Amino acid sequence: RLREKEQEIQRFEEESWKKISFNDKDFEKVLGWIEANYQSYNHLPEDYKGQDPYKDHPFGMEYVYFAATNGFLQNIDPHSSIIDRSSWARMRAEAEDxxxxxxxxxxxxxxxxxxxxxxxxxxxxxxxxxxxxxxxxxxxxxxxxxxxxxxxxxxxxxxxxxxxxxxxxxxxxxxxxxxxxxxxxxxxQTAVSSRLIDASKVGDNLVGNNKIGVIKIQSFLYMENNTSGAVMEEYEKLLKEAGGRLDGLVLDLRGNPGGFLNEAVEVADLFLPPGRVVVQVRGAGEYKVEKTERSVQIQGLPIVVLIDAGSASASEIVASALMDHNAALVLGERSFGKATVQGITTQGSVVIKLTTARYYAPRGYTIQVYGVEPDIAVSDELEGTFPPRWREEDMWKHLPELKKREVDTHRKAWADSVAAAVGDNQAAEDYIKAHSNDALKTDFMLIRSLAYVRAMQTHPMQ
Missing domain, CATH: 2.30.42.10 (PDZ domain)
Known part of the structure; x- marks a missing residue:
């Protein structure tokens, strides 16, 4: 109901804007007035408690032009924008190690x-x-x-x-x-990290004598270290810690906002045989199919992918590719639903992000707005609920949804058999209840996912 209300407000605002006559001459008048009067407005109030945005760069017309350009680009779609180069460099650095x-x-x-x-x-x-x-x-x-x-x-x-x-x-x-x-x-803070889960960490009831590796990818936005190389380093580290053999692997893409398309393709390449389609890119005068090239690096064990509403763009490419090629079981919540590609160009002191194409999953559907639907819904909440989350459909001027993924009856039957083997997952719920007040927050979705890794050992994808 909340989402329907938001969409109703968006439709009303869009219709209202259509009724307003505002042309380029009106725009020039507004800029002219600002230029003539901005000196009167360039001081923050004395009781302002935030970080002073004018501390290093005094307010001037460049801020107005910057904001006006951003407003114009974001009227095309919510993912087009301009960013000053220093902010862009800082954002990329913070996304990496x-x-x-x-x-x-x-x-x-x-x-x-x-x-x-x-x-x-x-x-x-x-x-x-x-x-x-x-x-x-x-x-x-x-x-x-x-x-x-x-x-x-x-x-x-x-x-x-x-x-x-x-x-x-x-x-x-x-x-x-x-x-x-x-x-x-x-x-x-690292862009890619790992941990080994065994009985010494969570007890026999959850994992038995299994050793399950977890690899967390924070983003696919890198500066120097490529993501796929970091994933392999963490995988080899897990193998060494586990004594040369893992009983399962969890690839954690929760909260991963995406990044560079080629990095997503290279990460998917680790889990798939050569020649498999990872993603199709379609735009005005552009059609490109990205395929795996190397021999599969990580195989021979149950693989679970975790997603949530914060998993977007490049992380959705990886999740949908591993799903379409039956390389992993996808658990969690419906992902964000961003299936657009932004071209990145640098002009002077700014970086311009402009939406240029859509991307499609290996089977030809787009997850724009729809997101990646997990094979099995697994909650990240203490009570096991699925509260409303912010997703692509809540964004102003988002590109519309197109063809949705058709139900794969064979895959659904397999996922249902895994879910049936897990049952009520009582061991996980007991663990969560016992540790709900720990100083270090228990990862509810991860704890619940361990039973599915174990069930895949006896219920492999055929």
């Missing part, structure tokens, strides 16, 4: 929503100082963060190593707010 100085905690919310600690990172200053998953941050060093954007809250929390930041947090198990001093340190 990078370090920063802070407390090491994942946060969510901001703006009108409460800022909540999603989870402290393992071994982080936040965890060592007693910050817990679910804590609600109220103040940072006496600064009330109510209604502050999340990016501003993050800037307040980060700072030089060996300095102290004090967080006032609300915790449901405490009668009053807590003040937690945290000594900042260097936090290392």
């Amino acid at each position: 990078s370090t920063f100085e802070g407390i090491g905690a994942l946060l969510r919310g901001g703006g009108p929503r409460e800022v909540v600690v999603e989870t402290p990172l393992p071994g982080s200053p936040a965890l060592r100082s007693g910050l817990r998953a679910g804590d609600i941050i109220r103040k940072v060093d006496t600064v009330d963060i109510t209604n502050l954007p999340l990016s501003d809250v993050v800037q307040l929390i980060r700072g030089p190593r060996e300095t102290i930041v004090k967080l006032e947090v609300e915790r449901t198990t405490e009668l009053r707010n807590l003040e937690i001093p945290i000594t900042r340190d260097v936090i290392v």
Whole structure:
């Protein structure tokens, strides 16, 4: 119902704009007025609590032209835009292996929503100082963060190593707010990471004597290190840690916003034989089919792919390719639904992203708006629910959906047999309940997925 209401508002706004007469001369008048008057508006109010956007670059007409160009491009579709080169470089660096100085905690919310600690990172200053998953941050060093954007809250929390930041947090198990001093340190973040799960980590009830590897890909946006090479490094590391044999592998694409198309193709190449179609790219005067070239690198074991509403673009290419070629079982929530390709060009001090084509899965359908539907829905919530998520269909001016993936009855029968073998997954639910209040948040979807990896050992895809 919420989504229907949003779509109704979008349709109303689009129809309203059609009734407004606004031409290029009107646009020039607006720019002329701004140029004549902007000096009166270039100072922020004294009580502004966020990071000063004019601190390094005084406000000028270049900001107006930049914003106007972005408005024009985003009126074409929501993924076309311009970005200044320094922001583009920073975004790519943060998506790849990078370090920063802070407390090491994942946060969510901001703006009108409460800022909540999603989870402290393992071994982080936040965890060592007693910050817990679910804590609600109220103040940072006496600064009330109510209604502050999340990016501003993050800037307040980060700072030089060996300095102290004090967080006032609300915790449901405490009668009053807590003040937690945290000594900042260097936090290392990697684009591709891995972990081995065995009985010593989660107990016999969940995995028995199995050793299951997990490879997490944060994004396909790299600067120097290619993603596929990093995935192979982590896979070989897992094999060594497991004593030369893995009983299953989880490829975690949750929250992966995408990146470069060629990186998605090369990652899919690791799991598929040569000559298999990974993706088709179709645009005005453009038709390209990307196929695997190398011999398969990762095979001979059950493979599960995890997706959610944050899995978009390049991560959806990988998930749909492994699904269409029956190389993996896809679990989780419906993905974001972005099946458009953006060309990247650099002009002067800006990078221009312009939508130039659509991409199609190996079987010829597009996941635009529809997203990748998992073979089996698995919740990432404590209660096992599937709350509404922000996806492509909620974005202004998104490209319309086209042909949807047809049901593969053979694959569905196989997925149903795996689900039947798992049953109510009670061992996972018991584990989640027992660890629901841990300081380090339990990964609910990952814990629930382990039973499916084990079931695939006795119910392989035929």
